[in-house]
Amino acid sequence: MNSINQLNQLKADAVKNFEVTDGYRIVVGMATCGISAGAKPVLEKLKEETAAKGLGDVQIVPTGCVGMCIYEPIVEVYEPGKEKVTYIHMDPDRVTRVVSEHLVKGKPVVEFTLGETEDGKLKSLDDVQFYKKQKRVVLKNCGLINPENIDDYIAIDGYQALAKVVTAMKPNEVIDLIKASGLRGRGGAGFPTGTKWSFAAANEADQKYIICNADEGDPGAFMDRSILEGDPHSVLEAMAIGGYAIGATKGFIYVRAEYPVAVRRLEIAIQQAKEKGFLGKNIFGSGFDFDIEIRLGAGAFVCGEETALIASIEGKRGMSRNKPPFPANKGLWGKPTIINNVETLANVPKIVLNGPEWFKSMGTEKSPGTKVFALGGKINNTGLVEVPMGITLREVIYDIGEGCPNGKAFKAVQTGGPSGGCITTADLDTPIDFDTLVAIGSMMGSGGMIVIDEDNCMVDIARFFLDFTVDESCGKCTPCREGTKRMLEILDKITQGKGTMEDLINLEELAENIKNTSLCALGQTAPNPVLSTMKHFRDEYEAHVVDKRCPASICRALLSYFITEDCTGCTRCVRVCPTKAITGTVKQRHTIDQEKCIKCGACMDACTFKAIIRK
Amino acid sequence: MQNDCGCNCNRTSDKRYAELKAYIDSVKDSQGISMGVLQEAQRIFGYLPLDVLKFISENIGVPIAELYGVATFYSQFSITPQGKHHIGVCLGTACYVRGAQKVLDKIVEELNIGVGETTPDGLFTIDATRCLGCCGLAPVMMIDDDVYGKLDNVDVIPAILDKYRGEVAQNE
Amino acid sequence: MSNVEKVNVTINGIAVSVPKDYTVLLAAKAAGIDIPTLCYLKDINEIAACRVCVVEVDINGVPMRNLPASCVLQVQEGMNVRTNTEKVRKAVRKNVELILANHNRECLTCRRNGTCELQKLCEELSIDDVPYDGAKRTPVLDDLSHSIVRDSSKCILCGRCISVCKNVQGIGVLDFTKRGFNTEVAPAYDFSMRDVNCVYCGQCINACPVAALREKTSIEKVWEALDDPEKFVVVQTAPAVRAALGEAFGLPVGTPVTGKMVAALRRLGFDKVFDTNFSADLTILEEGTELLTRLKEGGTLPLITSCSPGWIRFCEINYPDFLDNLSTCKSPQQMFGALVKSYYANKAGIDPKKMVCVSVMPCTAKKTEAQRPEMEVDGIRDVDIVLTTRELADMIKQARINFLALEDEDDDSILGKYTGAGVIFGTTGGVTEAALRTIADIVTGEDLQEIEYYDVRGMEGIKEATVTLPIDGKPTEIKVAVAHTTANAAKVLDAIRRGEKNYHFIEVMACPGGCVHGGGQPHVSAKARLEVNPKADRANALYSEDERQVLRKAHENPEVKALYEEFLSTPNSHVAHKYLHTHYQKKEVYCPQE
Ligand SMILES: Cc1cc2nc3c(=O)[nH]c(=O)nc-3n(C[C@H](O)[C@H](O)[C@H](O)COP(=O)(O)O)c2cc1C
Ligand code: SF4
Ligand code: SF4
Ligand code: SF4
Ligand code: SF4
Ligand code: SF4
Ligand code: SF4
Numbered sequence A: 001m002n003s004i005n006q007l008n009q010l011k012a013d014a015v016k017n018f019e020v021t022d023g024y025r026i027v028v029g030m031a032t033c034g035i036s037a038g039a040k041p042v043l044e045k046l047k048e049e050t051a052a053k054g055l056g057d058v059q060i061v062p063t064g065c066v067g068m069c070i071y072e073p074i075v076e077v078y079e080p081g082k083e084k085v086t087y088i089h090m091d092p093d094r095v096t097r098v099v100s101e102h103l104v105k106g107k108p109v110v111e112f113t114l115g116e117t118e119d120g121k122l123k124s125l126d127d128v129q130f131y132k133k134q135k136r137v138v139l140k141n142c143g144l145i146n147p148e149n150i151d152d153y154i155a156i157d158g159y160q161a162l163a164k165v166v167t168a169m170k171p172n173e174v175i176d177l178i179k180a181s182g183l184r185g186r187g188g189a190g191f192p193t194g195t196k197w198s199f200a201a202a203n204e205a206d207q208k209y210i211i212c213n214a215d216e217g218d219p220g221a222f223m224d225r226s227i228l229e230g231d232p233h234s235v236l237e238a239m240a241i242g243g244y245a246i247g248a249t250k251g252f253i254y255v256r257a258e259y260p261v262a263v264r265r266l267e268i269a270i271q272q273a274k275e276k277g278f279l280g281k282n283i284f285g286s287g288f289d290f291d292i293e294i295r296l297g298a299g300a301f302v303c304g305e306e307t308a309l310i311a312s313i314e315g316k317r318g319m320s321r322n323k324p325p326f327p328a329n330k331g332l333w334g335k336p337t338i339i340n341n342v343e344t345l346a347n348v349p350k351i352v353l354n355g356p357e358w359f360k361s362m363g364t365e366k367s368p369g370t371k372v373f374a375l376g377g378k379i380n381n382t383g384l385v386e387v388p389m390g391i392t393l394r395e396v397i398y399d400i401g402e403g404c405p406n407g408k409a410f411k412a413v414q415t416g417g418p419s420g421g422c423i424t425t426a427d428l429d430t431p432i433d434f435d436t437l438v439a440i441g442s443m444m445g446s447g448g449m450i451v452i453d454e455d456n457c458m459v460d461i462a463r464f465f466l467d468f469t470v471d472e473s474c475g476k477c478t479p480c481r482e483g484t485k486r487m488l489e490i491l492d493k494i495t496q497g498k499g500t501m502e503d504l505i506n507l508e509e510l511a512e513n514i515k516n517t518s519l520c521a522l523g524q525t526a527p528n529p530v531l532s533t534m535k536h537f538r539d540e541y542e543a544h545v546v547d548k549r550c551p552a553s554i555c556r557a558l559l560s561y562f563i564t565e566d567c568t569g570c571t572r573c574v575r576v577c578p579t580k581a582i583t584g585t586v587k588q589r590h591t592i593d594q595e596k597c598i599k600c601g602a603c604m605d606a607c608t609f610k611a612i613i614r615k
Numbered sequence B: 001m002q003n004d005c006g007c008n009c010n011r012t013s014d015k016r017y018a019e020l021k022a023y024i025d026s027v028k029d030s031q032g033i034s035m036g037v038l039q040e041a042q043r044i045f046g047y048l049p050l051d052v053l054k055f056i057s058e059n060i061g062v063p064i065a066e067l068y069g070v071a072t073f074y075s076q077f078s079i080t081p082q083g084k085h086h087i088g089v090c091l092g093t094a095c096y097v098r099g100a101q102k103v104l105d106k107i108v109e110e111l112n113i114g115v116g117e118t119t120p121d122g123l124f125t126i127d128a129t130r131c132l133g134c135c136g137l138a139p140v141m142m143i144d145d146d147v148y149g150k151l152d153n154v155d156v157i158p159a160i161l162d163k164y165r166g167e168v169a170q171n172e
Numbered sequence C: 001m002s003n004v005e006k007v008n009v010t011i012n013g014i015a016v017s018v019p020k021d022y023t024v025l026l027a028a029k030a031a032g033i034d035i036p037t038l039c040y041l042k043d044i045n046e047i048a049a050c051r052v053c054v055v056e057v058d059i060n061g062v063p064m065r066n067l068p069a070s071c072v073l074q075v076q077e078g079m080n081v082r083t084n085t086e087k088v089r090k091a092v093r094k095n096v097e098l099i100l101a102n103h104n105r106e107c108l109t110c111r112r113n114g115t116c117e118l119q120k121l122c123e124e125l126s127i128d129d130v131p132y133d134g135a136k137r138t139p140v141l142d143d144l145s146h147s148i149v150r151d152s153s154k155c156i157l158c159g160r161c162i163s164v165c166k167n168v169q170g171i172g173v174l175d176f177t178k179r180g181f182n183t184e185v186a187p188a189y190d191f192s193m194r195d196v197n198c199v200y201c202g203q204c205i206n207a208c209p210v211a212a213l214r215e216k217t218s219i220e221k222v223w224e225a226l227d228d229p230e231k232f233v234v235v236q237t238a239p240a241v242r243a244a245l246g247e248a249f250g251l252p253v254g255t256p257v258t259g260k261m262v263a264a265l266r267r268l269g270f271d272k273v274f275d276t277n278f279s280a281d282l283t284i285l286e287e288g289t290e291l292l293t294r295l296k297e298g299g300t301l302p303l304i305t306s307c308s309p310g311w312i313r314f315c316e317i318n319y320p321d322f323l324d325n326l327s328t329c330k331s332p333q334q335m336f337g338a339l340v341k342s343y344y345a346n347k348a349g350i351d352p353k354k355m356v357c358v359s360v361m362p363c364t365a366k367k368t369e370a371q372r373p374e375m376e377v378d379g380i381r382d383v384d385i386v387l388t389t390r391e392l393a394d395m396i397k398q399a400r401i402n403f404l405a406l407e408d409e410d411d412d413s414i415l416g417k418y419t420g421a422g423v424i425f426g427t428t429g430g431v432t433e434a435a436l437r438t439i440a441d442i443v444t445g446e447d448l449q450e451i452e453y454y455d456v457r458g459m460e461g462i463k464e465a466t467v468t469l470p471i472d473g474k475p476t477e478i479k480v481a482v483a484h485t486t487a488n489a490a491k492v493l494d495a496i497r498r499g500e501k502n503y504h505f506i507e508v509m510a511c512p513g514g515c516v517h518g519g520g521q522p523h524v525s526a527k528a529r530l531e532v533n534p535k536a537d538r539a540n541a542l543y544s545e546d547e548r549q550v551l552r553k554a555h556e557n558p559e560v561k562a563l564y565e566e567f568l569s570t571p572n573s574h575v576a577h578k579y580l581h582t583h584y585q586k587k588e589v590y591c592p593q594e
């Protein structure tokens, strides 16, 4: 790749292919979630059927995450001059009908679509409530382009930003531009990206590195994966731009091995970018060299932490080290290193092309732009949502997510994953950005957003997160290694009905100490879920400790099983009870001896008359 | 056959060592290759036994204790043989709040082994994994490459397991 | 020092101006303020893991987030540090409590009772309760090797042993394994230290703040022998022991205590008190002759010293291609044992089978060396029991001897006399200097007066020197290298393998500084190491002993001369080979034992 002209030439060709001028372009959502839901056989069947029907001019394109998990597998059909048709919940049988009715006869199969709008048009995803308040910037290309074909990316202005930067801008101008945009890191801490770059740029060194943090360890978050699976080139392009800005010629993508699809697409993307000359030597004839290598994580949440990540790339145990020195001064192999999150990077080419003002036109003053959240848990519409910063949680949960399933009452939403906290109804109207979330006792984190309803026990939820951090602590420093374990033991005690009020004080003291003295942010934030649930749901804690009762009926040891009047005396439960706790005469109501019952729940599962309840 | 050292590993006859050596040679000039080599070794051998770590240590000059430290740090590596089928129950947050613990408990009960353990017949290994990336299907589990979602009713689990048991019976 | 850039910081209200590369810990020390530490070991382990050194800091009025660890926090202009606030006190106490909650807290029956850094810290903090009684790590007690016991129930995961073994020694026997609460420090696959690449140098023991790593003690065996009227128990003391034994009785690091040591050994009941310095002198004659012969007759060069068993094992495991370069001389400890049970036994008319040869060594590797199958002559073991300096101090305490009040005494004859050459064996460069003193005299036929070889002294890791000596009448340049720590030895050998370097003679000591800092020497706490340098201070004690000697060349030792006249005839003679020389074998490690 020697010049922008050459790129524009490529683009002109690519656009012809991308914008369907004749025949159909059929897009199949093939991110991990689509594949899990069965997209592969759908794609195969499409190929098979169209070939069988002799439909030569059909393009069948695997694409990334469309965003709406509940409708997967999703297939969208584009036709020149017509509205696209979105098919949901596809399977091979449905494909057969779609091919013969829609593709051959030109009549969309309405029953497989989202239905019709009031004015009789077919609904597209954009008509769905889920998408109405979203603003797709980072995820724009996901679900649109074929991530395994660089031409698709080029067709939609791919690598234009890189071309502009290396041919027309000085490194410090790039940094100033990013600074001006106000872009803040999407990996958790929200540190201003331009400022971070300027630190590394200021260091003289024979070698510098830029690392893309694609470890995405927050259990319940998958936005980075979706970007990598749906739009890998945007990340490569951004890394090259960042490399140019700070003076790095080498980049690493540290991606979890648990993301095989993302890894494969990245490999393909890097290969294609090298072939086209967007990576390698003398990019756009500018004299700038840049290369990217993929390194795989191996299952350690702490490796998302910068210094642990560096240790891991160096081939060591992913144990964090003290900061300072910060990686921007002393990072990978002791060289100045910048680490950026996938989503942060994915914003960069767009900012370069559209300008900082465009970026600042979205979001809030201190947190411009959009943020992708992985909305999950007890929510009707699970999936990835990209919204402008400053939207309220209420809008996300009720307008986009459409509330909790089965009419259950919303209790809280956990943001920031194991480092964050829960937010209750009281704060649902807070406009969310990096700073407001911290102010209400949680944090942005990487963007996991887990909705919790009345059926969840908050003590149990706190225990869940702590169990996670205990498991994932690197084990280096005392407070985190030993302290979180002691906290977990106390929570175990409480959920087993053996807690005391003193335990609550102990929990708080431990939490305080772990926050204050842990070496890295994993430990420093590990107590947050406990502290925030203790703050907002103290009554639930006290119910466990004082009344020996679990209000949500989750904590087994605190539950009792009872047989109601609905009992028909079928004796089924008697047969399954391991402790012979149930007695009764045939065809009469049975009873459970609470002394003997070990709360295994077997009887409840066995009773076909729903006559056994737990409380 | 015994080696000079008196142990019984069969490095010369076992082609997998040559495969691993070829990989090591291909990355030898890069920095920080331990993880990649261990990942490759885990892929080739299925786990990381002593002989393999010794072999790697000799070939890349990293102390065996350090390699072992790495191998036991990351949950992806295993130093004991793994079952033929790998069951990963997602305990990611989205799955957890939707009852993934029950799924895990059911599997533990069905197979009568603990999490991280392998059944005596070598058929299954159970692991609790983090988000598998299909939270929309929560609660989710994976057996090998197959995803099973919406496992709200755990009663379907024995039948799922039987499929994998049956497969073996057929093969044998 | 004046050209070092300084910064101004305030610590607990005290203003100090310190070099800009200081940590807050060092700056506090300069201000006379003591901050507790556990994982920190100057220049060796600076991983900031234990979090007991945390402090409250603000920089020009802006508070730092959380409580940073002072052991790694670099000072900065305008820093205001507080080490004694309620927040800090609570945090330090809590972290110590958390360590204790996962610790086998049986101080009264613990090897480190009294020298333990954790115990001391608990005392200083007046810890009177451990408010947690939850899970503990599964304890592992490995006492299969002859030298080292690993007791994970005492380990506080400070990583000091790992750093010393991996970074100082270049070996890496121990590492962190697993993670989180399950983290342990162990060899791979939890192998016993017996079966791994450990060379038993004991540097990890020296580094360990607690009793998780300790020598395998032999004190009871020695008492048994002493109490047995049938046994004739002799003792030898290595050169470096006298430079450090006094520390166990409160004397400053680097105080030589030869005379008191001898007196104490007599009071303990040893039948004869001899000195390994004697056989160190002897080693010079044997090894010097070996070198001259190889030089003249074209034997394998460089000749590499063999007196450090840590080094020998390292070579056998990692550099088997250099085994022919090793001097065939046994170490002074073993030479002594072989002679005491032959030459001496014969002269004194004692049945060697009834003799027990005890040696007191600065060294844990010597315990394993004494048990090597090669180390016997005609079925009689050279050395029966090896004690470390620490164990000897313990025996003296057990016997309730008032060590400091003892009058100096002299060793027994005839294996007790030594020259200054033998004394300096205990420090890096000492063997080389001693050898050069003798070789130079032999080849020139003169009694040279310039006997101090400063090039090979000091604590630099690898020292080189070239000496021109007339060999067969021709002035010949003899190139020597002196390496201490196994890591440095490896560097020298690697350079030779690559053909970059060439020497005639190489001295290797496995321990940093040589035996003065051997793995059996009294513990010097991390805190004390901020003030003293045990390697250099103890080495100086030996050099001063050397200077006090009338005889300072090995070949002038009258008892050694007599030994050759009466028993060995000449160096490297047939008899000498039988008793004083040995051979080496490639060693395999990490092989599962049936
Ligand atoms: C325990 C822990 C886990 C983290 N995991 C991730 C992660 O999975 N992905 C990520 O991008 N950042 C993660 N971070 C944040 C990173 O350390 C780092 O701040 C971020 O990658 C910087 O990129 P940004 O400035 O673009 O946000 C984690 C931090 C901690 C302390
Ligand atoms: S806080 Fe936890 S994860 Fe971080 S260094 Fe300490 S032990 Fe490791
Ligand atoms: S919960 Fe279990 S123990 Fe209790 S009555 Fe039901 S079956 Fe019996
Ligand atoms: S199984 Fe249900 S209906 Fe039957 S006896 Fe038991 S409680 Fe009654
Ligand atoms: S190691 Fe120290 S604190 Fe632990 S038992 Fe021994 S003396 Fe006490
Ligand atoms: S200090 Fe306390 S525990 Fe120790 S011996 Fe004295 S009384 Fe007993
Ligand atoms: S004795 Fe020496 S070689 Fe062995 S573990 Fe300790 S430091 Fe390492």
Ligand code: SF4
Residues within 6 Å of the ligand: C154, C155, C156, C157, C158, C159, C160, C161, C162, C185, C204, C207, C208, C209, C210, C212, C213
């Ligand atoms: S063995 Fe000793 S030095 Fe090593 S980590 Fe444990 S306590 Fe620290």
Ligand code: SF4
Residues within 6 Å of the ligand: C200, C201, C307, C308, C309, C310, C311, C362, C363, C364, C365, C366, C509, C510, C511, C514, C515, C516, C517, C518, C519, C520
């Ligand atoms: S240097 Fe001395 S103390 Fe160290 S291993 Fe060698 S002989 Fe023993």
Ligand code: FES
Residues within 6 Å of the ligand: A031, A033, A034, A064, A065, A066, A067, A068, A069, A070, A072, A222, A226, A383, A384, B133, B136
């Ligand atoms: S639709 Fe993409 S992750 Fe579900």
Ligand code: FES
Residues within 6 Å of the ligand: A456, A457, A458, A459, A460, A494, A495, A544, A549, A550, A551, A552, A553, A554, A555, A556
């Ligand atoms: S802790 Fe579980 S419901 Fe209470």
Ligand code: FES
Residues within 6 Å of the ligand: A219, A220, A221, B090, B091, B092, B093, B094, B095, B096, B130, B131, B132, B133, B134, B135, B136, B138, B140
């Ligand atoms: S939390 Fe289970 S798949 Fe995401």
Ligand code: FES
Residues within 6 Å of the ligand: C036, C037, C038, C039, C040, C047, C048, C049, C050, C051, C052, C053, C054, C069, C070, C071, C072
């Ligand atoms: S953290 Fe500073 S001494 Fe351990």
